Amino acid sequence: MRVLRLLLPALGLFIALAPAEAAPPRGAASCSGCHPRAAGNGPIPSLNGRPADHFMSQMAAFRSGERRSTVMTRIAKGFTDEEIRALADYFAAGGNAPAQP
Structure with missing residues (x-):
């Protein structure tokens, strides 16, 4: 029990310092309204x-x-150059592509 009391604060610190996943840039969810998450044969291409x-x-x-x-x-x-760059980097890195098994 004593070991558990010593490890819990360390675990909390580890979780607090772990890098959080970056939120998608502004507009990314809107893009995904038309552009599919995965490549397909449809008329609108995936951006991922x-x-x-x-x-x-x-x-x-x-x-x-x-x-x-x-x-x-x-x-x-409707997007600034900086916002377009953020979207470009986001989708180039895989964006919202479905997780691979």
């Missing part, structure tokens, strides 16, 4: 695993009107 530079260039093309879309043109204009 896409290179960050590709994601950023496509968002820039939507914002400028170079790439036309009824929805994405409007959505892209």
Whole structure:
């Protein structure tokens, strides 16, 4: 019992110092409303695993009107460059892809 009383505070400190999972960046949940979590044969591609530079260039093309879309043109204009970078990094790192068994 004495050992348990000594170990509990150490366990609490370990849990407090363990790195927390970073929250998805603003807008990531909205992207997932249309873009599937896993690659498929549908008309809208998954963003997970896409290179960050590709994601950023496509968002820039939507914002400028170079790439036309009824929805994405409007959505892209709602994000700052920093927010687009955060989304690009998030999805390039796997984003919300389903866990692999």
